[in-house]
Amino acid sequence: MRIHIQNQDDDPPYLFTRAQWEAAVARAPGIGAGHVVSFGTTEQDFVTAMADAEALITNNAAIIGLFPVAAPQLELMFIALAGLDGLAPYDWLPPGVILLNNSGAHSDKAGEFAIMAVLMLANRIPRFVTSQRAGLWRKEWGTTLRGRRVTIVGLGGLGGAAAMQCARFGMHVAGVRTTAVPHQHCAEVIATENLDDVLEQTEFLVLACPLTPATHNLLDRRRLALLPRGAGVVNIARGALLDQNALCDLLDADRLGGAVLDVFTHEPIPDGDRLWSTPNLIVSPHTSADDPASYNAASLHIFFDNLRALHEGRPLPNLFDPARGY
Template sequence: MRIHIQNPQGETLFPVTPAQVAAALARHPEIGSPEFSYAEDDAGFAAAMAEAEVLLTWTRVVKARFPVGALPGIAPRLKVIACTSAGLDGLSPFTWLPPEIVLLNNRGAHAAKAGEFALMSLLMLANHIPFFGTQQRGESWTKRFGSTLAGRTVCILGLGSIGGTAAKHAKAFGMKVIGVRNSATPHEHCDEVVTTAGLDSALARAEFLLLACPLTPETRGLIDRRRIGLLPAGAKLVNMARGAVWDQDAVCDALEAGALAGVVTDVAVPEPLPAGHRLWRTPGMLVVPHVSSDDPATYNDDTLDILFRNLLAMRAGQPAPNRVEPERGY
């Protein structure tokens, strides 16, 4: 098996290295001895694609190098494309992907880090930290007392590995957790699970709302101005999904009107957010530059473990756990 790793040009923080691959192979001896190639540039990519059966790379590399119609021609032996991101909305629509090629996301590499970010965000909102950030900009010492999380209700939109870990932490701190996902199947860390058909009534009870869903045609704009208006007075929001899941201006308007008490967002429209954008200045809005979920200390090790687990499953004739279904978008 030939596996090609295409790191983005100039990537310094998260390039997958031969040493990380060697360590991952030692953790998974059952994978055997695949051949690996590495490149950052065009020539290395072109040379590798002639032979590669598996490509591990970044979403933006896939988008740039595989326009509609390029596959399978430029990579005749390619069977698997594994992306280092959990959300592959940047590759949608998937008309560029021939059905015989398996597309894998990186769901699971973010659980520990993103779970802690989610808990931190809930605690920050319970303690009015976004408000104090605004106060600090105005150099104003204005007390506002917060409460513990116990007994408060959080609605978590999306119960993948990020939302599921968030639910686990919220539960451990005594919160009542309402999960929202495609099916109403119970979840071990939720008191209640509803589908989007039950979203409106869940929002009406959501003292905290945490967005952790993939961006798909169904979730784009899901938290619109009307739904933001359904939240209880003084509700608090966290967005760890994508900026396009909510109506960003409606959120800013609700903060300015005092209808929402605070927001922590790890995502924005657009990214990078330019200076002068209202998001930076909206009172009670804390902006984090899309770093909630990637831990440099563990990310590539987790990525390679996930890739190997998927390759082993496919070799055994089982479904690849991280396979993206183009028709649902994740």
């Protein structure tokens, strides 16, 4: 296959290199060998390659702006980003071209971040950090995780990994997704439309779902207020899933116990924004799912998995549905 890899030249930790490609081929020679692969970073590289490329692999959201571009052979686009919500609406997608997302590449790292955040909330770390900022030695008692109730919204790559970790620590895991289909790491699964029912018993809330029109502002002020006093909130998905101001109000009032947020409605967070100084809130700069040491290898593994499915006529594990938005 004629494959082009378009890099994002301003993001060196994520550059796909020929060495990485060859290492991935060595791990999957049956499906990986024999392709003609080019690498590019500039617009000119991209336009030139599209003249004959059959597949495009990219983590460069900006090049989407170059469509429609002459790409007469293009069959397959693999976008190596965590979520494709930034590329909506999807009217740039050339007719008949298959679009693949990168679901799964971030699972290990995001799952570890999620259980870390839950452990931090159970151990009161956001509160200790706030005390430390004020130079105050203020003891508060934490607990172990066994038997504690966590609700995880979204059970895809990120949420599934979070559920696995939480279950491993003996937590009672409630999963929330579009339809209430059982999940191997969840004690119960609730349909998104019934989210209200589970919030009152939620000690820890983990947001790990895609941002779509259906999930935008899902945790609005009313729903956040349903969480019990002292509950903790983790967001590793997208900032616009929750009402940040309502969350900060609940933290200011000491109604919620703490929050660990990796994503925000505006990134970088503006200077002087209340997020920087809200008590018992820890800001992580949108890095929870990122692991440059393993990310490209994981992405190429996923690409080959889908290529194999395509050759064998099986459903594509990472087929992106523009209508659903994930």
